[in-house]
Amino acid sequence: MATQAQTASTSPRSASKRIRQGGFFSQTLPFWLLLPMLLVIAAIQFYPGFYSIWLSFQERQGAVWNFVGLRNFERIFGSAAFRESIGHTAVFLVGYVVVTMAASLVIALLLNRKLKLSGVYISLIFIPWVIADVIAGLVFGLLVVPDYGLLSPILSNPALFPPNGLSIPSDPAPRPWISGFPFPPAPAMYYLILATAWRALPFVTLLILAALKTVPHEIIESARIDGASSFQALRFITLPLILPTLVVALFNLILGGMNGIGLVFTLTRGGPGTATEVLSFLLYTIGFGRLEFGRAAALSVFIAIINLTLIILTLRVSRTEERTA
Amino acid sequence: MQARLPSPQDYATRRRLRPWLTNGAMIAIVALLMLPIALTLSTSFKREQDVLRRPPVLLPCDGPDGQFRLSQCRFDIEGYERVIAPRPDVSSLLGFRLTGRMFSTYVPNTLLYALASSGLVFVMSGLAGYAFSRYRFRGRRALMVAILAITGIPLLTNLLALYQMAVDLRKAGIPGYDERMFIIAVYIGFQLPFSVWIVKGFFDTIPRELEEAAFIDGCTPIGALWRIVVPLAMPGLLAAFLLCFVNVWNEFIAGYLLITKRELRTVMFGMYDFLSQNIINYQVVAAACVLIAAPVVILFLLTRRTFFQAMTEGAVKG
Known part of the structure; x- marks a missing residue:
């Protein structure tokens, strides 16, 4: 009796108590419950992860793989395509993150004003999030087909886009301001940023809206009574309070943007030329277009390191402690 | 120069106007975000000859005189038919088979x-x-x-x-x-x-x-x-x-x-x-x-x- 009372006091969970009382199966029950998940994750996440690292040190000659040390990394990092692609990815990510965050913040602030129709607005805004990236790419692509696309009369208007109007699928990038860095980008890049932001916007809006709902109304009101303008209240009270969410949203956006490929696939295919060849598409081109698996694996290890860094930063910022309780 | 303090009337007007402005802004944003979907829907119901017009038309509802008339709309499900490609087939349940x-x-x-x-x-x-x-x-x-x-x-x-x-x-x-x-x-x-x-x-x-x-x-x-x-x-x-x-x-x-x-x-x-x-x-x-x-x-x-x-x-x- 005494031991049981002790058990109960150290671990008040009745289920845990039962573990200790039962036979082998029920003693190890959590393990059996977790086993299916662990097996799948080991086979689909961990094994391929290590396989990729192994592949990145190999090169295929005929049917056999040869260990080549860091040669794949040297060749990928030394290639002009990689350097160029880093530039495209940087331009893409900055544009996409700024557009998405700014638009989401504005929409979330509007929705937070307790409108009668908020539910309708949120449902409609969320539709792009459910639409596949491949379909979004096709839809945006159809709009700008030269001559026939529904946006083409606007884009080809020389008054709006001097001197000759704009053709998104084919216009090359203007001369870069700094040689070697693709800025200003080609029109296709702006368009790719818009299309990607269109799909990412709903989720970020929902995140920010959820955070805004936790900001106590009283603080804002008392600041307003003390003479703060609504912009000052936003800048000095609301934004600092929702900063963790904004940072998590930022990391999420970068992670999604780095690894998204469906939209590039159907909207620009990296073109015109290589103007929208971001890292994810370069990975595809090297691995499956040119079948240079070793070098593509080296690139995927590089992207995976960035991903892991972003994930660890996200875990730091979001309150994991609380959530694993 | 001293900025004029807002009077209570100003606040009252603002409070009354605000929901309208917010709703207006939200409707504009939602409309903009729905635009690609709406345009795709409109394209999907067009006939081939209306899709291949230059300059493109938003809705294929203009008569020979170029005037917009609802009765002139030439909407068609040809696009959908070609995706689904139904073929008559007596042996199947509905009397046709989807061959697309x-x-x-x-x-x-x-x-x-x-x-x-x-x-x-x-x-x-x-x-x-x-x-x-x-x-x-x-x-x-x-x-x-x-x-x-x-x-x-x-x-x-x-x-x-x-x-x-x-x-x-x-x-x-x-x-x-x-x-x-x-x-x-x-x-x-x-x-x-x-x-x-x-x-x-x-x-x-x-x-x-x-x-x-x-x-x-x-x-x-x-x-x-x-x-x-x-x-x-x-x-x-x-x-x-x-x-x-x-x-x-x-x-x-x-x-x-x-x-x-x-x-x-x-x-x-x-x-x-x-x-x-x-x-x-x-x-x-x-x-x-x-x-x-x-x-x-x-x-x-x-x-x-x-x-x-x-x-x-x-x-x-x-």
């Missing part, structure tokens, strides 16, 4: 993959979520953080290795092996971590006293999970199922690279394939976009509460 590849091959395949992986995710995340929510064991915390971290790992960086694994598995000649098993496993592997996280969150909200009462009545832990926790946590489990279904339906690159047999490929491959085949038939591409996006959009609109609840409560990201 999209609906004869890709949609059934994707339904199979999506339902199989969502169903298995439902079961596995229920079991694992229960373990995480109700038991305290060594390594639990580390494992949970690991699962949370995996949630963020995108498919892209594992693609090459998964491709090699698919090649190796095909060569290995395991009896009864089928590419479909591998792609379903891949989908489960990438959907499961987030689902476990959502489901665990929902399980946490269910009072333990309910199960304890069941234990006293002689119920086993699995019995309590099945009879008490699962029914109560249905919204969470359903959210995991739906999220997985939508994600698998929308997935492109894994289906494209890991499946070699054409007759086993997915809808998103079908969409991508359309791009190369119907480059002039924009109304067909638009109709295919509408037909393939509509099921998940409708599913989402019907179950949006479940979605939002899961995303704000169970989300990693918050």
Whole structure:
């Protein structure tokens, strides 16, 4: 009796108590419950992860793989395509993150004003999030087909886009301001940023809206009574309070943007030329277009390191402690 | 110069005007965001000769004199017909067969993959979520953080290795092996971590006293999970199922690279394939976009509460 009372006091969970009382199966029950998940994750996440690292040190000659040390990394990092692609990815990510965050913040602030129709607005805004990236790419692509696309009369208007109007699928990038860095980008890049932001916007809006709902109304009101303008209240009270969410949203956006490929696939295919060849598409081109698996694996290890860094930063910022309780 | 302080009347006017301004702004934003969808819908119902007009027309409703008249609208379902390609067939149930590849091959395949992986995710995340929510064991915390971290790992960086694994598995000649098993496993592997996280969150909200009462009545832990926790946590489990279904339906690159047999490929491959085949038939591409996006959009609109609840409560990201 005494031991049981002790058990109960150290671990008040009745289920845990039962573990200790039962036979082998029920003693190890959590393990059996977790086993299916662990097996799948080991086979689909961990094994391929290590396989990729192994592949990145190999090169295929005929049917056999040869260990080549860091040669794949040297060749990928030394290639002009990689350097160029880093530039495209940087331009893409900055544009996409700024557009998405700014638009989401504005929409979330509007929705937070307790409108009668908020539910309708949120449902409609969320539709792009459910639409596949491949379909979004096709839809945006159809709009700008030269001559026939529904946006083409606007884009080809020389008054709006001097001197000759704009053709998104084919216009090359203007001369870069700094040689070697693709800025200003080609029109296709702006368009790719818009299309990607269109799909990412709903989720970020929902995140920010959820955070805004936790900001106590009283603080804002008392600041307003003390003479703060609504912009000052936003800048000095609301934004600092929702900063963790904004940072998590930022990391999420970068992670999604780095690894998204469906939209590039159907909207620009990296073109015109290589103007929208971001890292994810370069990975595809090297691995499956040119079948240079070793070098593509080296690139995927590089992207995976960035991903892991972003994930660890996200875990730091979001309150994991609380959530694993 | 002293700025004029707002009078009480100013505040009153502002308070009355504000909802109108906010609603106006929101309607403008929603309209802008819906524009690509609306234009695609309009394209999908056009006839070929109206799609190929220069300059393009928004709605094909102008008569020979160029005036807009509703009675002149030439809407057609030709695009849809060409996607579905129904052929009369006396032996089938409805009297016709869908012969377009999209609906004869890709949609059934994707339904199979999506339902199989969502169903298995439902079961596995229920079991694992229960373990995480109700038991305290060594390594639990580390494992949970690991699962949370995996949630963020995108498919892209594992693609090459998964491709090699698919090649190796095909060569290995395991009896009864089928590419479909591998792609379903891949989908489960990438959907499961987030689902476990959502489901665990929902399980946490269910009072333990309910199960304890069941234990006293002689119920086993699995019995309590099945009879008490699962029914109560249905919204969470359903959210995991739906999220997985939508994600698998929308997935492109894994289906494209890991499946070699054409007759086993997915809808998103079908969409991508359309791009190369119907480059002039924009109304067909638009109709295919509408037909393939509509099921998940409708599913989402019907179950949006479940979605939002899961995303704000169970989300990693918050």
